[in-house]
Amino acid sequence: MVTQTASKIIVKQLSIWFGKVQALKELSLQIHSSEILSVIGPANSGKTSFLRQLNRLNELEANFRVSGEVLLDGEDIQKLSPEILRKNVGMIFALPQVLPMSIYDNVSYGPRMHGIKNRGVLDGIVEESLEASFLWDEVKQRLKESATKLSGGQQQRLCISRTLALRPEVILFDEPCSGLDPVSTAKVEESMLKLKENYTIILVTNNTKQAARVGDRSAFFLMGELIEFDKTQKIFTAPADKRTEEYILGKFG
Amino acid sequence: MRTTTKQKIAFSVLFLSTLMVILPVVFVLGTIIKNGWQGISWEFLTSMPRDGMRQGGIYPAIVGTVYLVSLSIVFSLPIGVMAAIYLNEYARDNLLTRLIRLAIVNLAGVSSVVYGLFGLALFVTFMKFGVSILSGALTLAIMNLPVIITASRESLANVPYQFREVSLSLGLSRWQTIRHSVLPFAIPGILTGAILSLARAAGETAPILFTVAAFYLPKLPASIFDQAMALPYHLYIISTQIPNIAVKTRYATAMVLVGISFTMNIFAVIIRSRLRKKKKW
Amino acid sequence: MKLRLLKEFIIEKLIFLSGIASILFVILIFTFLLKEGISFFKEIGLKDFIGGKYWYPISEPERFGILPLILGSLLVTLGAIIIAVPLSIACAFYISEVVQGKAKDILKSGIEMLAAIPSVVLGFIGIVTLVPWMKKVLNLPTGLTALSGSIMLGLMAMPTIISISEDAINAVPKAYKEGALALGATRWQAMYRVVIYAALPGIIAASMLGIGRVIGETMAVMMLSGNAAVIPSTLLEPVRTLTATIAAEMGEAVHGGLHYYSLFAIGIILFVITFMINVIADIFLHRNKK
Numbered sequence: 001m002v003t004q005t006a007s008k009i010i011v012k013q014l015s016i017w018f019g020k021v022q023a024l025k026e027l028s029l030q031i032h033s034s035e036i037l038s039v040i041g042p043a044n045s046g047k048t049s050f051l052r053q054l055n056r057l058n059e060l061e062a063n064f065r066v067s068g069e070v071l072l073d074g075e076d077i078q079k080l081s082p083e084i085l086r087k088n089v090g091m092i093f094a095l096p097q098v099l100p101m102s103i104y105d106n107v108s109y110g111p112r113m114h115g116i117k118n119r120g121v122l123d124g125i126v127e128e129s130l131e132a133s134f135l136w137d138e139v140k141q142r143l144k145e146s147a148t149k150l151s152g153g154q155q156q157r158l159c160i161s162r163t164l165a166l167r168p169e170v171i172l173f174d175e176p177c178s179g180l181d182p183v184s185t186a187k188v189e190e191s192m193l194k195l196k197e198n199y200t201i202i203l204v205t206n207n208t209k210q211a212a213r214v215g216d217r218s219a220f221f222l223m224g225e226l227i228e229f230d231k232t233q234k235i236f237t238a239p240a241d242k243r244t245e246e247y248i249l250g251k252f253g
Numbered sequence: 254m255r256t257t258t259k260q261k262i263a264f265s266v267l268f269l270s271t272l273m274v275i276l277p278v279v280f281v282l283g284t285i286i287k288n289g290w291q292g293i294s295w296e297f298l299t300s301m302p303r304d305g306m307r308q309g310g311i312y313p314a315i316v317g318t319v320y321l322v323s324l325s326i327v328f329s330l331p332i333g334v335m336a337a338i339y340l341n342e343y344a345r346d347n348l349l350t351r352l353i354r355l356a357i358v359n360l361a362g363v364s365s366v367v368y369g370l371f372g373l374a375l376f377v378t379f380m381k382f383g384v385s386i387l388s389g390a391l392t393l394a395i396m397n398l399p400v401i402i403t404a405s406r407e408s409l410a411n412v413p414y415q416f417r418e419v420s421l422s423l424g425l426s427r428w429q430t431i432r433h434s435v436l437p438f439a440i441p442g443i444l445t446g447a448i449l450s451l452a453r454a455a456g457e458t459a460p461i462l463f464t465v466a467a468f469y470l471p472k473l474p475a476s477i478f479d480q481a482m483a484l485p486y487h488l489y490i491i492s493t494q495i496p497n498i499a500v501k502t503r504y505a506t507a508m509v510l511v512g513i514s515f516t517m518n519i520f521a522v523i524i525r526s527r528l529r530k531k532k533k534w
Numbered sequence: 535m536k537l538r539l540l541k542e543f544i545i546e547k548l549i550f551l552s553g554i555a556s557i558l559f560v561i562l563i564f565t566f567l568l569k570e571g572i573s574f575f576k577e578i579g580l581k582d583f584i585g586g587k588y589w590y591p592i593s594e595p596e597r598f599g600i601l602p603l604i605l606g607s608l609l610v611t612l613g614a615i616i617i618a619v620p621l622s623i624a625c626a627f628y629i630s631e632v633v634q635g636k637a638k639d640i641l642k643s644g645i646e647m648l649a650a651i652p653s654v655v656l657g658f659i660g661i662v663t664l665v666p667w668m669k670k671v672l673n674l675p676t677g678l679t680a681l682s683g684s685i686m687l688g689l690m691a692m693p694t695i696i697s698i699s700e701d702a703i704n705a706v707p708k709a710y711k712e713g714a715l716a717l718g719a720t721r722w723q724a725m726y727r728v729v730i731y732a733a734l735p736g737i738i739a740a741s742m743l744g745i746g747r748v749i750g751e752t753m754a755v756m757m758l759s760g761n762a763a764v765i766p767s768t769l770l771e772p773v774r775t776l777t778a779t780i781a782a783e784m785g786e787a788v789h790g791g792l793h794y795y796s797l798f799a800i801g802i803i804l805f806v807i808t809f810m811i812n813v814i815a816d817i818f819l820h821r822n823k824k
Binding site for chain 3: 257259266271274275278279284331333335336352353355356357358361367373402426428452455456457459486492493503507514515522
Binding site: 055057060062082083084085086087088090091093095097099100109110113114159162163166 | 345346413415416418419421422423425429433434438
């Protein structure tokens with residue numbers, strides 16, 4: 001049993017380049033188990049590059065380079081196979097990207113691909129995962145229907161279920177509500193708050209209010225640098241750095 | 254002159270030019286159908302030629318062509334699709350990729366009769382397959398490769414990039430991602446390309462001239478190492494080499510050949526339009 | 535797990551091999567043409583081959599000069615291009631810029647149908663319709679002439695030229711055209727003052743590929759152009775092309791004889807010509823994309 005304050009992820013001196021452009025500059029921070037860390041900052045602040053480094057999606061880019069370390073439970077993620085890392089560190093993308101197949105098949109996709117074939121086991125995983133994203137009641141009658149017929153908000157929660165079906169330890173949210181209406185956004189936030197009991201969550205968002213609502217701690221990125229990192233309440237009420245205050249007040253971004 | 258008048262004249266010229274492209278198509282097809290349909294009968298399609306091809310049917314030529322194109326697709330489809338996967342999913346923008354692209358462009362441009370020479374030198378002579386269905390099918394397969402690669406690649410490129418990201422983020426390996434999250438959604442497009450390439454192969458004459466085609470062989474091939482008659486070559490023979498053949502026999506043969514090619518094209522078009530309707534991403 | 539990794543390793547190697555297979559095949563084609571053609575060049579020099587005025591491969595003594603064949607190919611190609619290029623470009627503009635809706639779809643499928651007609655069928659139709667008609671109308675000793683070949687080859691080149699030109703026209707940014715229209719230009723003025731320049735590299739590439747197609751075409755040209763291996767002076771005489779020579783004579787050539795090898799030597803020449811045309815066309819196409 002891990003304690004509340006144990007560091008799930010430790011980032012040391014992380015720098016990222018795409019070609020000649022440095023997206024992240026010697027970033028260091030620690031993320032605790034069972035917390036929601038909100039990452040805020042204007043466009044090109046490096047927040048998405050940071051997030052995509054945690055499950056090594058950055059390395060799909062041809063001209064990507066990295067230095068520094070990311071430790072997951074004390075282990076260097078570069079030494080893990082990307083498949084095992086990504087199974088443990090799930091990701092929700094900005095736009096809900098359901099696959100053109102049934103709701104059931106979407107949620108059971110990961111487990112099936114990782115070798116679970118037993119129908120009963122899969123049924124259980126699907127129900128549990130849909131419950132956890134508060135989607136079960138809405139779709140339990142039509143699991144065989146195409147997932148593309150769901151509304152945007154439902155699709156995004158389906159994506160969350162799909163990630164949960166793999167029982168990850170960490171979930172990365174990349175501006176998960178950018179395309180959603182306020183009601184759908186509230187539902188996604190509700191499920192995030194519920195999920196943090198069992199998962200470590202990192203939320204990259206453009207919406208500072210959202211960061212304030214759900215984040216336990218918040219990090220403010222600017223031009224690839226970590227400007228301020230503290231309890232969310234502190235960041236939003238008494239930021240130490242002037243730039244943080246200006247960003248939160250909406251002076252730029 | 255007023256600019257709108259000028260435009261009217263210009264558009265009329267464009268229209269007439271288009272007409273001069275389309276009318277010959279109508280003329281060719283009309284002539285073939287008008288003169289060919291009388292010659293087509295069950296007997297014509299299913300019996301052996303007799304009397305130096307002046308009588309009887311074209312059955313062995315049809316069978317030979319079916320054998321040839323079926324065998325050629327067995328070779329070209331797997332290699333073509335895998336090459337497309339390499340180019341679209343694995344290749345980075347480097348010298349090797351540029352060379353591959355250049356090679357494909359050139360394979361597409363090589364003269365069909367040069368393919369015939371190549372097939373003769375490599376498959377018939379060097380590999381000792383002889384003048385046979387196998388040699389002809391291999392020649393046609395290489396000739397068709399560019400069509401299949403190009404169509405498959407386009408089809409793969411149309412699958413949203415996000416499917417790959419989602420799949421990888423679920424911990425699937427690169428190959429699993431391609432196999433389960435990309436390829437299934439590209440299949441209709443790949444199929445369309447494959448059928449179009451088959452249609453083309455069925456009508457090709459020059460590549461099979463020296464590799465497979467038999468002048469007059471009124472029996473069916475027993476194995477892929479046999480020579481065979483083929484429909485396009487048969488049409489060439491009866492329209493240039495053999496005098497005193499009923500005109501309707503020639504037209505009917507042409508009509509069957511065009512019919513096969515068009516049927517496959519229509520198939521491809523149906524698959525393509527159904528794909529467009531079904532597409533939801 | 536181990537097994538899966540091994541399987542994926544093998545599959546990915548196969549994919550890589552298929553990826554480079556095209557390069558391999560181009561090399562293979564050239565190598566085997568060379569392998570058979572090289573013994574010919576040992577006997578007869580390149581200069582006598584290309585510059586020789588007489589093609590008498592089976593007379594005594596044999597003469598292997600392909601100048602008449604090269605000129606035959608050039609003449610037929612020139613004729614075909616003069617017919618096909620203007621019509622095809624006009625047609626491409628009509629389809630992509632003027633006509634809309636159902637008529638556009640019908641025209642496009644008509645052109646796809648033209649592309650789907652096998653070359654030997656067009657050759658046959660030419661023999662039964664075009665050739666006698668030419669003979670009668672132009673009062674010629676024979677209708678099997680370079681012009682007959684040019685007309686059919688022009689027709690065959692059209693789908694290639696039209697579809698690639700159309701792509702080039704469609705790739706022109708809408709803003710160019712709208713800018714011209716906003717300044718009060720008519721659609722036609724926008725077309726010939728703006729769009730055609732922006733699409734020019736693509737249209738040139740399309741024409742090059744059309745030329746490549748015509749030079750390499752075999753069956754129709756062999757059936758229609760009369761096959762006389764003499765240096766032509768007008769389009770109304772029978773000519774013989776490089777491709778037709780290979781196709782017509784390979785059947786009779788003795789395997790392993792000089793005549794046999796000479797046909798491979800012609801193949802090498804053809805391969806080199808089409809290779810160069812395609813490379814140049816590709817450069818133009820690439821420029822269009824940027």
